[in-house]
Amino acid sequence: MDIALVGIGKIAVDQHVPSLKGSSDWDLAATVSRSGTVEGVEAFTSFDEMLEARPEIRVVSLCLPPVPRFDYAAKALAAGRHVMLEKPPGATLAECIALEEMARDKGLSIYATWHSREADKVAPAKAWLADKTLKSLHVTWREDVRRWHPGQDWIFEAGGLGVFDPGINALSIVTEILPDPIHLQSATLSFPENRQAPIAADLAFFHPGGARVTCDFDFRQEGEQTWSMEARCEEGTLLLTNGGGNMYIDGEEQGEHHSGLDGEYPRLYAKMAELVRSGGIDMDLRPLRHAADAFLLGRRSVVEPFEF
């Protein structure tokens, strides 16, 4: 199937383009970007022009920042195209629900992707936890924003999510692997004095079984970077590291050792192909809802100014 990729920035170049090139489901048929291009692929600077010029492209994948994403998604659906959304699927919950309703009305597929859910050990972790009794789950998601989002000021603007931009990846894994629903009970969000989005967050969730579920998100982590979560159960301890790439049960590594995002984006595109073929919709908004709940309920603490 032909697909158009909209927003040719870092994540598109690093992940989307190689995944599409390596896929037997997809042909990258066009790009839309103010300045980015992909060699050998027709490049548009206007989304409207692409939609008009290439009616045979039935699917668009949007990897723009969250704030402008709704307009593009709504246009694509209005033009009868299936839509795949980078995480987070939008800047607000209400717009995501509106998009889902539009897609449903038009019989189109829409997919709110959560790439971290496709990390190699997320499915095995979910399977292991399914019949265990959880005592605690602690998430440590600490990275250096200067290293992973160099100069990306939008991430600290209103709607840019701040540390919840990576943190929502952790929330997407937590909501996938835990069999029980959780909800936020208390949170502290640390806002740099000169910024509109938090640089760190501590979250504590209610769990129906009484387990302690907590998250420590921090964008100021120099040196070693940590994307891990530890689930202590009555039956043993599960540790996911490396953003879900590696898994240990009681200290013993399970399966192959992975590094980085290997396989995440290829699996997302395989799922999108499946959704389009079956006319399906996948708009699980739980990770974004927990983030919104954290902004709604969280205590705000002001911390020192941040500059890239």
Added chain:
Amino acid sequence: MDIALVGIGKIAVDQHVPSLKGSSDWDLAATVSRSGTVEGVEAFTSFDEMLEARPEIRVVSLCLPPVPRFDYAAKALAAGRHVMLEKPPGATLAECIALEEMARDKGLSIYATWHSREADKVAPAKAWLADKTLKSLHVTWREDVRRWHPGQDWIFEAGGLGVFDPGINALSIVTEILPDPIHLQSATLSFPENRQAPIAADLAFFHPGGARVTCDFDFRQEGEQTWSMEARCEEGTLLLTNGGGNMYIDGEEQGEHHSGLDGEYPRLYAKMAELVRSGGIDMDLRPLRHAADAFLLGRRSVVEPFEF
């Protein structure tokens, strides 16, 4: 039907108790409160004791502040009671969804009430707008927090919603009367330097027909208090004043002139009786979702400290 009222504060005394006393559906059979009581009604200080001592009371109405509300609602559902929730239905979206799932699993009714939707002219306004072409809707919700929430510090704590405590009433009317879905596009939230919740907010929504939908919420309004919204349509202008109690079309008053909350709570309790009889659930979370979206997306502006 017997009903127990939990949280005997200002809103319970002013609205819930008189509405129950005036209803042919309900008998106020017990209260639960640390200090409040209602003459002639058995008073408990412990919710657990009430649930155990009075198994014949099948329905509980919760009018506690939002943060503790989940625990009470979950306990009531676990004990097989139907639940009615004051607005907002909870401190987070996720907990409201969890409650709805619990109620559904147990075949119980749960009702997220939005009292302002029951204001006298909301249904006529909805009917009038149904076939009109909206050009703009502007909400002005300006009240004096010292007058309506004297000394209620919880309203400015994390999770207390601040000016969204009354503002969510406006959002409940807007989402009821507009035929099209809207979503927040930009917002500015003004936080007093010494408080955790906003004292004022300006919101601008996307409307699928291109109308300008805006809200001006302010808790610092001395003198005249305003709870109004004006919908300009191609066919004329609708003005709701007095929190939905009065309606004008092109300046001409429609129907009887009302004052205050007359009829709102009696209608809520009549709807709850209907839900219990039919085994129904009514958990429309749109007003709370728009509030959460405003905290998620809004710019934060720091304003002068506030003391009651």
